[in-house]
Amino acid sequence: QVQLQESGPGLVKPSQTLSLTCTVSGGSISYGSYYWSWIRQPAGKGLEWIGRIYSSGSTSYNPSLKSRVTISVDTSENQFSLRLNSVTAADTAVYYCARERGEYSYVDYWGRGTLVTVSS
Amino acid sequence: EIVLTQSPDFQSVTPKEKVTITCRASQSIGSNLHWYQQKPNQSPKALIKYATQSFSGVPSRFSGSGSGTDFTLTINSLEAEDAATYYCHQSSSLPRTFGQGTKVEIK
Numbered sequence: 001q002v003q004l005q006e007s008g009p010g011l012v013k014p015s016q017t018l019s020l021t022c023t024v025s026g027g028s029i030s031y032g033s034y035y036w037s038w039i040r041q042p043a044g045k046g047l048e049w050i051g052r053i054y055s056s057g058s059t060s061y062n063p064s065l066k067s068r069v070t071i072s073v074d075t076s077e078n079q080f081s082l083r084l085n086s087v088t089a090a091d092t093a094v095y096y097c098a099r100e101r102g103e104y105s106y107v108d109y110w111g112r113g114t115l116v117t118v119s120s
Numbered sequence: 121e122i123v124l125t126q127s128p129d130f131q132s133v134t135p136k137e138k139v140t141i142t143c144r145a146s147q148s149i150g151s152n153l154h155w156y157q158q159k160p161n162q163s164p165k166a167l168i169k170y171a172t173q174s175f176s177g178v179p180s181r182f183s184g185s186g187s188g189t190d191f192t193l194t195i196n197s198l199e200a201e202d203a204a205t206y207y208c209h210q211s212s213s214l215p216r217t218f219g220q221g222t223k224v225e226i227k
């Protein structure tokens with residue numbers, strides 16, 4: 001059973017960088033045709049896809065965030081990470097890491113989510 | 121970007137009633153449409169994949185239909201445990217997008 005767990009600071013100051021890591025257990029991040037994704041959800045609102053990475057390091061980002069986002073993978077640690085620069089209060093949300101089952105597929109595993117608040 | 125529009129935004133339903141949620145895509149996405157259920161303070165859970173395919177372990181009262189631009193999630197004989205927000209999601213093109221959600225409340 002694959003499990004994903006987000007970790008990182010719960011509070012980030014405006015204009016600084018939000019950094020989160022997702023640790024994958026129960027399966028190797030390198031095997032299979034899976035894409036490893038970040039999705040966020042502001043309180044009381046819907047889901048926003050941030051971007052994803054393949055084990056090869058190939059990335060895709062949401063154009064609305066592309067200038068500020070970097071997703072990277074560390075296959076040796078079975079982890080992938082999110083960096084979001086120049087954050088504002090609008091970036092306050094629950095951040096989920098997730099696995100997409102294939103290039104044109106659904107999300108089959110989600111992390112429990114971690115709340116990141118942007119505030120001074 | 122493909123925009124997914126769900127209706128209604130909110131539905132208050134009596135147990136055993138039938139619930140129908142629609143999701144309309146701004147352009148054709150074939151069958152690359154999936155449905156998720158999210159309960160408060162939980163991660164979303166996949167209910168239906170590729171418009172019509174069920175997951176093992178998901179109650180048979182949940183079903184999906186549609187293709188192209190118009191899709192439907194149906195919950196037959198609603199149960200109290202089905203109180204949640206339901207989202208559609210497209211995997212046809214990047215960026216991936218979700219509908220705005222439909223909150224189902226039990227009367």
